[in-house]
Amino acid sequence: MKRQILQSLTLSVALVTPLLAQAQSADRLYYDIGGAAPFGASAGLGHDPRMNGMGVSWNVDATCGNFDIGATVSNQLNGLTNGFQNMMGDVVQNATGAVASLPAMIIQRSNPALYDLLTNGVLQGRMDFDKSKLSCQRMSEALADATVGGQMQQSAMAENWQDIASSNPDAVAAQEEAEAEAGNAGRTWVGGQKRGGSGQAPLRxxxxxxxxxxxxxxxxxxxxxxxxxxxxxxxxxxxxxxxxxxxxxxxxxxxxxxxxxxxxxxxxxxxxxxxxxxxxxxxxxxxxxxxxxxxxxxxxxxxxxxxxxxxxxxxxxxxxxxxxxxxxxxxxxxxxxxxxxxxxxxxxxxxxxxxxxxxxxxxxxxxxxxxxxxxxxxxxxxxxxxxxxxxxxxxxxxxxxxxxxxxxxxxxxxxxxxxxxxxxxxxxxxxxxxxASSAAMSALQRAANRAGGSMQNESDSPRSELDGRGAPVEGQ
Incomplete structure (x- = not known):
């Protein structure tokens, strides 16, 4: 009975051992070659990116051509935009003596020479104002180029100018609106959304x-x-x-x-x-x-x-x-x-x-x-x-x-x-x-070889004397 049990156990071990050895061999091969693939799976496996558009067609070349010079001058004269009206009013109100109590029309009738002088002064003042403003704008643009944040605001202002100019034919009114809003309208970002403006989320x-x-x-x-x-x-x-x-x-x-x-x-x-x-x-x-x-x-x-x-x-x-x-x-x-x-x-x-x-x-x-x-x-x-x-x-x-x-x-x-x-x-x-293959690893490998008797000459021979450079002395 004991012999039958022993024979049965021996047979079971004989059957299991090859299977276990085979499994371990497969595992060893898997790790020897570094896994099933030398690279990982792609980030979007099974999915293909699709074409996406912003949904907005910019017509940049025609933006400045949309300004109507007739509408601009008419609005100035009618007081709808304040450039002409404010400038003349400021000049007349700030004049001294008898000029202060006379409207511009009375000045023209009573003293045409004075009126021409005032008119030329208004024009010269407006030119100087525009020149100074243009210089300031150029300086601001130059400073903005030095920082990403400054570039961001300049780009937002330019983008907002395009939006305003496409719907407002009055150049002066469009410029005033763009200057007032500055970069508060934000900048187009992911998904065509406006970001970074007043009350908007930043561009992350x-x-x-x-x-x-x-x-x-x-x-x-x-x-x-x-x-x-x-x-x-x-x-x-x-x-x-x-x-x-x-x-x-x-x-x-x-x-x-x-x-x-x-x-x-x-x-x-x-x-x-x-x-x-x-x-x-x-x-x-x-x-x-x-x-x-x-x-x-x-x-x-x-x-x-x-x-x-x-x-x-x-x-x-x-x-x-x-x-x-x-x-x-x-x-x-x-x-x-x-x-x-x-x-x-x-x-x-x-x-x-x-x-x-x-x-x-x-x-x-x-x-x-x-x-x-x-x-x-x-x-x-x-x-x-x-x-x-x-x-x-x-x-x-x-x-x-x-x-x-x-x-x-x-x-x-x-x-x-x-x-x-x-x-x-x-x-x-x-x-x-x-x-991993440094001197420490070499030392361990040489010790293992000596222990196995594969380097008897090295283990049995006495140490050689070394000179000042670390080389064996001749005759040793």
């Missing part, structure tokens, strides 16, 4: 552009939408980006992912798994690279900026979260697919059950867990950085953003800083990888 360069890019990458026409993507926000691996039978693929039992094409979900992988809405994507991007707010209204702060925390801060937070979840499973916690997703970097680079079980039995399991957490955190951070950068680049396709030179200038600086942050992180990866 990074936040607004990231939202617009998120919407465009998910095939939406409304670039200002905050609507969530159905099936999104489930976290890493919640939506499979492949249907293969490898580790992390969606085609095996227990594989990561469930939603995707054909499941009734709009989230087919990519950024929607982590950021279920445009607002979440914009908040992460703003946290990393910071933001700049621009305004054009009178008396308000024209430009405000906030610094980003950078990718290293995000990397540290991701590493801590992953390590806590890894330790929970290594200390005997249940191994489920959801927990594996929590320590993975999506289905493109997933942690399998076999890896957790191997680390449980390894004496250096805690060290391996720390290393694995760092690697997965690095993969997650770089993936999110690529998605965020793609959203910013896609967002510039919105006509309101693309045609706003001041906003684009500020955005270009943020994207350049983002690129430098990514490059610095990649440089650090390469440096650390090169240091």
């Amino acid at each position: 360069v990074v936040e607004d552009t990231a939202k617009a890019g998120y919407n465009l990458l998910h095939g939406r026409t409304d670039t200002t939408s905050n609507e969530t993507v159905s099936g999104g926000g489930g976290g890493w691996g919640s939506v499979s980006t492949s249907n293969g039978d490898w580790v992390g693929g969606g085609g095996i039992a227990g594989g990561s992912g469930g939603g995707g094409a054909g499941s009734g979900s709009d989230c087919m992988g990519g950024m929607c798994t982590i950021w279920g809405s445009p607002e979440e994507a914009a908040e992460w991007t703003k946290k990393i690279v910071g933001d700049t707010e621009l305004r054009s209204c009178d008396g308000c702060e024209k430009s405000e900026s906030v610094a980003g925390t950078g990718l290293i801060r995000e990397l540290e937070e991701e590493q801590q979260s992953i390590h806590e979840n890894l330790v929970d499973m290594l200390n005997g916690g249940e191994i489920t697919q959801d927990k594996l997703n929590d320590v993975s970097a999506g289905s493109g680079l997933a942690v399998s059950r076999g890896v957790i079980e191997a680390m449980r039995s390894d004496p250096q399991g805690p060290l391996l867990a720390q290393r694995l957490a760092s690697e997965m955190a690095l993969a997650r951070t770089l993936t999110k950085a690529m998605w965020a950068r793609r959203a910013l680049i896609a967002g510039t396709s919105d006509p309101g953003i693309e045609n706003n030179q001041e906003g684009m200038t500020a955005l270009d600086r943020k994207v350049d800083a983002f690129n430098r942050d990514i490059e610095l992180l990649q440089s650090e990866m390469e440096i650390r990888k090169s240091l």
